[in-house]
Structure formats: C-alpha cells, structure tokens
C-alpha cells in the first residue's frame with residue numbers, strides 16, 4: 001500500500017521514510033509542500049487520472065498552505081474521502097488537534113516521532129483503509145450483480161410475454177393487455193375490436209406437408225398479420241395452436257372488419273401451397289370480428305365470446321372469409 005509524506009523539512013521526510021521502510025513499506029512518496037503534494041496526486045486533474053495513495057502523513061506547520069488546510073482540501077476531493085490522513089504535529093495543543101480532526105484527519109502523531117508509535121498508527125490506519133477498500137469493492141460488485149439481475153429480469157419478462165415459435169405476443173400477454181385495454185375502453189367510452197383468426201384446414205396442412213412446414217406456415221401467417229397492423233396499440237397474439245387474436249383499442253367494428261379483410265387478403269397473397277385445403281389451392285384464413293363501444297356493464301369475456309362465435313360462423317359459411325358479430329350476438 002502506498003504512503004505519501006508531506007513535510008517541508010527534508011530531514012523529517014527522510015526520517016519518516018526510513019522508519020517506514022524499516023517496517024516493510026516500500027511504496028513511499030514525498031512532497032515538500034501541500035501544493036507539491038496536490039500536483040503529485042493530480043488533484044487539479046479529472047478524477048480518472050488522480051494518483052491514489054492509501055495514507056497521507058501530513059506535517060501541520062508548513063509555509064504556504066498548512067497541514068490543516070491541506071487536509072481540508074484533500075478531503076473535499078471525492079477520490080480522497082476515504083484516504084486516512086495522520087497529522088504530525090510538534091504542538092499537542094487541543095485547538096490544533098481539534099482543527100485537524102475537523103478538517104478530516106483520522107489520527108495524529110507528536111513530534112519528535114516515536115518509531116513504535118508511528119508503526120502502530122500507520123498499521124492501524126492502513127488496515128482501516130484496506131477494509132474500506134474491500135467493502136467498496138464488494139458494494140461495487142453487488143451493484144453490478146444487481147444491474148445484471150435487473151436486466152436479466154427484464155429479458156425474462158420480455159421472453160415470458162412472447163410466443164416461442166412465432167415471436168409475437170403469447171396468450172398470457174394478450175390476456176394482460178386485453179384486460180387493461182377493455183377497462184380503459186369501458187372507463188372512457190372508447191371503441192374496441194377483437195379479431196379471431198384461424199387457419200383453414202390446418203390439420204390437413206400438417207398431415208400433407210409435415211409439422212415443420214406447419215410451423216413455418218404459422219410463422220408466415222403471424223408475420224403477415226403483424227404487417228397489416230399499423231397502430232402502436234394494436235396487439236397481435238398467438239391465442240393457441242393455429243389460432244391468432246388481435247385486439248384493436250380505439251377501433252370500432254367497421255375498422256376491425258376492414259383490417260380483418262386486409263389480413264385475409266394478405267394471407268392469400270402469400271400463396272402458400274395447400275393441396276389438401278377444400279377452399280383453395282393455397283393457405284387461407286377465416287376471421288371473426290366483434291367490437292364497438294364498450295359499456296361498463298358488459299364483461300370482457302363477452303366480446304371474446306362474440307368474436308369467437310363470429311369465427312365459428314366464418315368457418316361454417318365456407319371458410320376463407322371474415323364474419324362480423326352483430327351487436328347482440330352473431
């Protein structure tokens with residue numbers, strides 16, 4: 001550990017240095033004045049190039065900036081807050097010592113310096129400094145670990161909201177968002193639409209092309225539907241299996257129907273071959289739409305049930321089409 005001796009007397013500096021070296025300290029710096037010491041430590045430099053020392057032995061009586069003022073200045077620098085300063089004073093008067101402690105000195109040694117006393121006080125000051133350094137390193141490590149934990153939590157939260165296959169929101173995330181949006185719409189009298197979208201004859205698609213192709217098809221449908229949605233609040237989620245759901249806050253049933261039709265057409269335009277489909281030679285989707293102004297007396301599940309019923313109608317009316325639920329049912 002490094003020690004800085006600040007003393008205007010070269011003899012005193014040498015004496016202190018010799019005693020310290022005799023006791024095994026090798027990293028010793030010396031300065032003849034407070035100003036020299038500050039220049040040596042780089043106190044006028046940005047914090048990153050300040051020279052760190054672990055202990056300062058500071059003579060009190062020095063020409064120019066005296067030891068007590070130097071102690072104030074040193075301690076007011078953020079890099080030296082924890083560096084112990086032992087003042088070395090010829091006068092043991094209470095007033096000087098009071099001032100030294102008020103300035104941030106941790107201890108004092110009287111002149112003429114007693115070797116044993118110097119050794120004991122330096123050891124004790126350095127031990128405290130070492131413990132402070134250790135604690136700070138542990139605290140910094142803890143802060144780092146906490147930051148890593150926080151970012152891992154965020155990532156976990158993000159991943160727990162996504163569907164692993166398609167990368168869009170999952171059912172869990174949809175449930176949360178839908179609940180919030182439905183309440184907001186009910187409270188503020190907004191319109192809200194729900195779209196249920198289901199791939200036609202998807203079981204036959206899997207049977208014909210294999211599960212892997214089926215998975216790829218699901219990804220394409222998710223991406224295609226996602227591209228049609230433009231508003232930040234619109235949410236597309238995988239509801240389960242080959243069924244997707246879209247919540248459109250602030251969009252009435254006419255707007256919902258328009259988007260549903262756009263998605264249906266966009267899927268057709270993908271021209272994904274589907275030899276086993278009974279409605280086309282490519283993959284198609286059926287969409288059920290329900291929406292309107294949300295009445296506070298209604299229930300969130302009712303809108304979902306109406307959109308689901310509309311999807312059922314779309315399926316039973318020939319598939320590859322959009323069906324809109326009527327205001328009082330389907």
Ligand code: GH3
Nearest residue numbers: 198199200201202203204206211214215241242315
């Ligand atoms: P419909 O036109 O009436 O919707 O008929 P369908 O065959 O699409 O509907 P059905 O409910 O009979 O079959 C759905 C199929 O979707 C069966 C299932 O194997 C498939 N499926 C569900 N989830 C996945 C998945 O993650 N990957 C793949 N490849 N297939 C899936």
Ligand code: MG
Nearest residue numbers: 198199200202
């Ligand atoms: Mg289907």
